[in-house]
Every structure is written in structure tokens, then in C-alpha cells.
Amino acid sequence: MKKLLAVLLTLLIVLAGCAKKEAAQDNAVVFKNEDVRKAISYAIDREALVKTLNDGSVAAEGIIPFKLATNPSTGADFRDDAGKVVTYDPDKAKELYAQACEELGVKQITIDLLYGTNEGDSVIKAAEQIGYYLEEAGYKVNLVSKQKKERLSLMTDGDYAVCLTRWGPDYADPQTYMDLFVSTNTSNNSGRYNSEKYDKLVADAEATTDMDERWALFLEAEKVLVEEDYADIPVFQAGGAMIIRPEISGIEFHSAAVDNYRHIVGKDNVTLVTNTDIIYLDNHVATDGTSFIAQTMFLAGLTELDANGQWKPDLAETVDVSEDGTVYTFKIRDDANWVNKNGEVVAPVTAQDFVDSWDRILDPDLASEYAWWITDVLLADSWEAVDEKTFKVTLVKPNGIFLSCLAFPSAFPINKAFIEEQGDQYATSADTVLACGPYILDSWTPGYSYEMKFNENYFDNAAYVAAGGASKVVFRVLEDTQTALMEYEAGNLDTVILSGEQVDANKDVPGYVDRLQGYLFYLSVNINHYGE
């Protein structure tokens, strides 16, 4: 017995000893080398990668995703104007790798590729694929998997080499991406990319009032970032495959704004799938897509987006713009009202509600993550309630996306009296929120479902009813795509989200939809942040 134990113990020690240490590589030097980064970009076969993901994702052609922004004059997509600024060339990648090794005087370069394990299956697959392509080019790759929170904290601390990360656009303008990589943005520019040329292009673009010049400057800036400096390496743009029951229509997907579920028609009582639950009902504190979608249903803004992403008035009856484009005056509808869960009118929606809302989101004590929406996206300088139903906003400078960005929950009105009355309980359940949108939040069982019902007092309700709108919309929280698909086929659900594995078998099913999301996945290379 003792002998056996001794043998086993020795085995264990030997096993532990097998994990040998390698000579440390100085990442602070390695990733400053442009050829190292260039070879990474050339090595990745993005087309093959998205084919493997098979979930509707598309290969990235630059750091700005498809269908994000359109040319102010021609209406062309940014990507059409910019063209492809990334290249796949495995032979060139090998060549560049060899060159980089020579320049650095090393035999091999090791890349620790950081990625998140709880950010979706496509991230895990993509990381494994990228790892393989980089090894083909000659690199030694260690895949380092972490959970999202830890991954983000490693990035913030600069304690990483290369990380597969993503950015979701907040609004339909290249600026939402370009701002990430300027040297002054220490929150998001984790690799501390520092280029005077790039900084100047972005600063100039943001300062100019000439929209065409702005567009051209952004095109130039992307080239500098991706094609000249290879600072951040675009990989793919997320897709989303799903099946929507054929008789249902009216779900409007936006790749650079909140999806619009207000106009569902074809069935009276609809059950939809969501893979995440609402996090918070408070439109000033929420940060996630699911919460925002729910809020656009039971709340309303001055404008809303149509199926093409163009703004149209919602609670605003009329919009007046001053000649220089800096002063907007909104006349709020007389029939815009706040209603409680039972559908009873509590108060009218007034201009003061918007003033309260914009003041509240900027209140430092609230620490809202979207506080900058008012100042940096809407570019609002001051706002006031001229009278009960007239809301006036003065902008810092003319802003082409001002009206469409008003359709975002952060800019929606609040009822201050109600919030004060509810105190800490505000927005924690269906009973502690008010509605002013086309739907009312009827119930919310965290982790299970939430239900919306028609708001009879919403001004456009009659039109919704006439169009055959769904009077009840249930969102069911389901994370497992396989059982969800069974439930859909059994007829208990009206939409279902598909994983990449399920796409091939369901491509020809009626109602199959292949949507494009705004998320762009890219490799953040730690250029200057290492060991600071």
C-alpha cells in the first residue's frame, strides 16, 4: 500500500513538473512592431471564419461595420465608400512574420490571445479559428479564456497582449467607433494606440460642420487605423439567425439602433423569445439591448425610427428647426399621457418631463452610463420647457443625427413626481413604472418572462389596432436554442433564435431571417499599455 502511494505521489509531482516555464517574451516591445501586427491581420481568413460560425455573421472589411452610416450626400453605405481595408494573404503573413522575427531578433513570437467564454459561442469559435490561422502564419498562440468581466478588467489594466473584443455602435455614425481609438480615450483604447495623425483626423471630423468633409475625414481615419498602423484588427460583424413565424411581420431590426418591436402585426397574442432578461426598467440606468427594446415599447420619445432607420415624429406633433440648425422646437402632442399598469391616465406628458429627464441623466449622483448621450451624441447645449407642451433644445452645433438619436430610451421623458413617490422601488417591477408608449408593461417575472399589452391611451393606438397589431406581446427568456426550437415547432413560440449549429437544417424553413447586427468584433492589440 505504502509503495503504491509513493508511486502515485511521484507521478503527481512529475505531472506538475511537466508544466515548464518558457523564456518570457517582452510584449511591451513585440507588439510595437508593425510587422507583427500586420502579419496578424494578413493571416486571418475572415471569409472562412464567418462560414464556420454560420450564424449570419459577415467578414469585416474595416473597423466600421456594414449598414452603420450612410454618406450624407449620396446615401451610400460607409463600407461602399471605404472599400475593403483588410486583406487576407497567408503567404504575405508568413513573410511578414519572418521579417518581424528578424527585426526583433527572436526565433518565435508568442501571442496570448485573450477572449471571453461567456460572450456567446461564436466568440469561442472565432478565437479558436483565429488562433489556428495565426499558428499557420508561424506564431505560437496560447488561447487565454476568461469570463467577460475579468476580460474587461484585464483590458482596462493593460494586462493582455491581444484580445478578441467587440463594440456595439450606439448611434448611426462612424464617430461611435472612431472615438474608441483616440489617444485621449483611456477607457476604451486599451491598447493605447497613439497616433497624432489619427487623433487629428478624428478631431477635425468632429469639429467641422461640413458633413461631406467630415465623412471624408472619417474615411481617411479608418485607413490610418486599420491599413497603415494595423492598430486594431477587424475580424467579423455579428449576425443573428432566427425564425419568425411567417404570419407575423413588423419586427424592425436596426444594426445601429434599438430594434423596434412596436409594430408587430399578423397575430393578436404573440410570444417572442429573448435570450437575456431585462436588467433594469429605468431608461436612464439601463445599458443593455433587451432593456432598451422593452423601454421603446412602453415608453416613447419625441421621435421614433421607421423600418429604414429614418426618424419620424412620435410624441412630438411638430418639429421646428432654426435656420442654422442649432435650435429645435418640439410641440408635444396634446394626447400624450402617462398611464399606470391598469391603463389609467395619471398625468399628461409635458415639456417639463423632457427637461427633468435630461437633467436627471446628467446628474452625477445617478452615474448613468449613457449620460454622454445628451451632450456628446445629441450635442445638446441647453434645453427648456417654453410652455407646458413646447420643448426647446439648443445644440452646440448642427447635428445631422440629432432627430434620429432622440428615438433612443436615454432621451425619453420621465415623470419626476412618480419617481420621487416610488423612491428606491422605482422601475423594479411592472407596478413601479409608468407607460407613455404604445404598450404597457403588464407583468415581469425575472428570469422567466415579461408581458406587454396595448396602451389604449397611446395616440396612435387606433392605427395599430386597425393594422392588426398584436394586443399582447410576451417575451419569454430562453437561453437554450435547441429546446427553444422544439417549443417553436410545437407552436408555443412565435420567434426563435438559432445557433450556428442549427442554421443549415433550418435555412429553408419559412420565416428564416438572417439579420445583421451592429457589433463588430476586432482584435485589440496592446501596443503601448503593457507593463505601465
Add this chain to the structure above:
Amino acid sequence: MKKYIFKRILISLATLFVILLVLFILMDLMPGTPFNDEKLTEAQKVLLYAKYGLDKPFYVRFFLYAKNMLKGDLGVSYAINKNFAVSEMVKERLGISIGVGAMAMLLGTVFGLILGILAALNHNSWIDNLCSAISVIGVSVPSYVCALLLCYYVAYRLGWLPILYNTEQPVTSLILPAIALSVSPTANIARFTRSEMIDVMNSDYILLVQSKGVKNWKMIITHVLRNTLIPVITVMGPILVNLLTGSSVIEKIFGIPGIGRLMITAIQENDYNVTIACAFVYSVMYIVVMLLVDILYGVIDPRIRIAKEEA
């Protein structure tokens, strides 16, 4: 015995206090923060820390938390359902998880014991081999695979039971998850019962009972089973705790808003209060079940009872 039980309860309370402290320390060491979102600035993070009192020194937070816990206040969630009272979140989900878990435990115990006893009584026959094979497959096929198989054949193909959990059929829609969850406990209990029973049947006192001419079935019930069950209870305790505190994969597959899923999400989202609450619910159950096992032990086994009375 009473004195022993009293002493044991006091010790358990002390153990729980230590566990709470350890949990708090572990939370402190967790990487990242609950607010570590891409879009939050450093200044805002500082503000949020201050708002939720996370900037206070460790011991202050710990004693405040312990004090509030005695009042039933488990704090609020930071990330999962912002500003929700954690006690509410846990209460609702724990009920469902306990329901499924109890059902699974019942199934697991009944089938496990039947399989184990059958195998032991027919030691080295084909029945024994079959029972062994079933239990070995039961532990080597993960519960989520069983769950999806059940979903597909029993619910989707045959339509006998609902595919997913729903509040309109709270009992029938929990049958499949309970069966899926019970597979591994069945296997474990069967296996353990079998080997324990074989041991007992080979022991000298059973030989004595047999030679005394006690009828076979009577011998099995009064002598063999009783001695078999004592160690079986030891394995059942932790299994029960694991079942009652929910399984995140099973909850995910069947869309059950249970506590297992909540805890995983809480750990991933660094939602400290929710993690501590879920983990502590587990700890309390564990300690209570261990306490009960210890006491039950004494009731079933006279030798231990006497030893403890003397102690």
C-alpha cells in the same frame, strides 16, 4: 442526546458564520467589478462604488451585511436586475428549485434503492450486471444530454409532457427536469446501496441471523436494510443539497427561473450580493442537512447513539 444536539446546533451556527466570512473574502478577491462595463468611465465607477457602499473597508461592509442579514435584508442586486432586493430574487427562484430538486431526490432515492437492492440480492447474476450498467451509464452521461433526449422524445415527439417549464403547468412541466436531474443521484445511490448491502450480507451477524432461521424477507428488512441505510444516508445528504440548490444547465435547458442559473449569472456578472446570497443559501442547506444526517445517524445506529450520549 438533547445536550449533544444542542451543542451540535451551536457549532453549526459558528460554522455558518465562518463560511459567510470566507464568502465575503472570496468576493473581495473576485476579478473585475460589477460595474465593469465597456461604456462606464472611471469617475462613474468610483461614484457607483460609493453609492453602493463598496468603497468602505472590508470589515465595515461585512458586519453591516451580517447585521442586515439577520433582519432579512440581503442587499440589492448590482448587475442582474439592478436595484432589486436580493431576498426577493432568491426567494422566488429558490421555491422552484426546491420543487424540482425534491422531486428529483424522491425519484433518485426510490429508483436508486430499488436498483441497488435488486442488484445486491441477485449478486453476480445478469440482474446485477444490468443494474450496474444502468448506474454506470447514469453517471457517465451528463444530465444535460439526458435532459435534451427526454425533451426530444417524450415531450417533442410524443407530446406527453410540456417541453419547457411554464407557469400554467407548474407541476407537469417540472417532471422532465426532475427526471433528468435524478439520473445521476439514482446511479450514485444504486451503486452505493449495492456495494454496502453486499458487505452487510457477507457479514458475520447476518450469518448468525440466517442460522437462527429468521425468514429471508424479514431478515432483509430488519437486519440488512437497516445496516445498509446508515452509510447510504451519508451520500444522500450532499446529493440532496446539490439538487435543492438547482442545476444551472437543467434550468437553462428547460427555461426554469431557478437559483442555480441565478448563481452562475451572479458569479459571471460579479453581482456580489446575489452571489453571496445564493452561495449562502447553499451553505445553510448543506450545514443543516449535515446536522440532520448526524442526528439521524444516531437514531438509526444504536452504537453511535450511545457513543454520543457518553460524549
Add this chain to the structure above:
Amino acid sequence: MTNLDHEFQENDFQFAHSAGEKLIDKNYSATSYAKDVWNNFKKNKGALIGAVIIVFIIVMAIIGPGMNEFTYKQIHSGQECLVPRIPGIEKLGLFDGYHNGVNQYAQKGATDVYYWFGTDTQGRDIWTRVWSGTRVSLIIALAAVVIDIVIGMVYGLVSGFFGGMVDSFMQRFAEILNGIPTLVIVTLLGMVLPAGITSIIFALMLTGWIGMERIARAQVLKVKEQEFVLASRTLGAGKFRIIFSEILPNIMGQVIVTSMFSIPNAIFLEAYLSFLGLGVPAPMASLGSLVSDGYKSMTTFPHILIIPVFVMAILMLCFNLFADGLRDAFDPKMINK
């Protein structure tokens, strides 16, 4: 023992056998304990078969990945999710690359390629992945058993045998460790430790042995009051002699069986650990991670799941047959029968 007022009868001390019967002693040659064990083990057919298959799987885990031209991380773009196709057998209509009546290989333009176990969703050869995964999982299984026995059993033995304050203290310590959900502990380990097998073993060391500890302790409690222990103690045996040569052989059976059942737990814990960044780093596979990956395609391409589950189940079945044989062979009560 107190009932001594028994009166002896006259015929109490007479031979039971009739006077004419001859009593002949049989002579047994002395055999060592080890030989006894081996002889007993040999007799058990099931255990022998189990042992042979285990050896076969170990051999496959070593040579399997090298048997074809693929590597476990090689990605074949455009050849994802192919079903198994084996030369020779394909003519029988089995493993011929057909899925739902369509020859996938022809469809994806890979007519001259044979993936014996098919490919996964990323176009990697499952054969090499399964066998290299088995290699990892076997090491984890070994570690789990060793940890169970070295830490769990010894802890339980000591705690159960000494009882009193020692027991109380040791049990409270184990309760604290086990009272904290494993997930919380391993999540933190994920931050401190690098990915790899060493870290998995460390995680198992922290949490894997407690089940065994409880069982060993319960067994000791049951055995330690029995007569042979008393006899040994009366003969002046030391505490450690009693623990290791009297009690240990008697609880070995249960210990072996329990340790076998800790194997799948360890293998699946590893899959969860890889998710946390603590297990074997991707693209390296283990049986656990292959099963949890395969789950995602269970309803569409079940072969990705079935193959690792099958290997796992066979492995477990054989471990159990083997352990059963071992248990019977080690059992002193069975030896002299």
C-alpha cells in the same frame, strides 16, 4: 458479558462428532496477500475484460491521434460537421458519410477524404480530438482517484478513528470547505492559476475529496467498534496499525467503488473549468469539453456528441468492472472463500 450466572450442564463438554469419525486436517500452502488478491482477481471475468479494454483505450489515447494525417487543432474550412466515414466499412452502408440521405462528403467536395469519426462544427477531425481528449481525461481521472484516496480516504480515516475533538474539528473544516459552492471557489482559482492540467488537479485537491472523506469516515465509524478491532487493540496494536492494517482493508471495497464514481465528476468539472479559463486551454480537447461542445449540435449532428459520450461511457463501465473485481479481490472476507 455481564450475564455470567449460567450453569454448565454435564454434557456441555462432549464431542459433537461421533466417536468413529476421523478428523483430517487439510494443508494449505501459505500464500501472500498480494497473490491472494491476484488469484481472486483472475477469477473475475468481467474485471479482466474491463482491464483489457482500459488498456486498449490507454493505448488508443497514446497512438490514436497519430493514426491519421490530421491534428487535433487543424481546421478544415468548408468541411464542417461531416459525419463519420470509414474506408471499407462504408461499402456496407455504415459510416459512409451520408446524413439525412445526402452524401455530405460529395456535397462539400471532399470525396477522397475520410474522417473516421467525422468532423466537428469547426471542421476538425473528431477521431484525433477524441483520442487526444481521452488522454487528458485519463490523466484527470487518475488524479481524481489519487486525490480521493490520498486526501479523502486518509482524512476520513483519521477523523473517524480518533473521534472526539479531532473529529469535530476536522469535520467542521470539511464542512466549511464544502459549504461554499465549488463554483465560487473555482472561479477564483481561475484568476490565480494558469490554464492547464496542473491547475485542474489543484482545483480537485481543494474540493474533490470531500465526498470520499465522508464515506470513509462513515465506514470507519461502522467498523471501528467491531470485534476484530477490539481484538487487535487488546493484543496491543498501535493506533496506526489498527487504522492501516485492520480498518483500511475492511473499508477498501467501498472506497474503491466511490473513487470510481468520482471520475466522471472530475471529467465534467474539467469541462466547466475550461469554460472559466482554468481547464485545458482551447483548442486542446478533453472528453468533458468534447461532450459539452457536442451538446450544442445534439439535435442537428448527433455524432459530434455521441462519440465522446460513448468513449466516456465505455471507459466508465470498464473502470467499474475493474474496480468491482479489485474490491472483491481486496476484501479479506472474500479472500479465504
